[in-house]
Amino acid sequence: MASTVNINGMADVIMQGLTEFAELATDDMKEAVKNASTTVRKEIKANAPEDTGKYAKSWTAKKVRETSQTLTMVVHSKNRYQLAHLLEYGHAKRNGGRVEGKAHITPAEQQGIRQLQEEIERALRG
Secondary structure, eight states: OOOOOOOOGGGHHHHHHHHHHHHHHHHHHHHHHHHHHHHHHHHHHHHHHSSSHHHHHHEEEEEEEOOOOOOOOEEEEEEOHHHHHHHHHHOOOOTTTTEEOOOHHOOOOOHHHHHHHHHHHHHOOO
């Protein structure tokens, strides 16, 4: 449905269209960030080393900050955060020797980055 606009009102119509696009793009971006953080959390849980299972269960995705234009999420271990570095990269044993690390955070992070990029590109293409 086409509408007629005089030259004086053209700037207002263009700005209205750009504002609508920006709002849609922002909503899509926020949804992509939520999806990516959920994927990272699930991947870490699935690939975490298991002893009792408490470490894997401790991972969560949390909203840190949200404004009208941005959304910041963090994926972290609620109560076993001290173990994350040791399990990811390995550590020395008390009586000598070494425990090899099991990369479970870095691969999940890389997958989340790829997913976020793909979802944003897909949303902007429309």
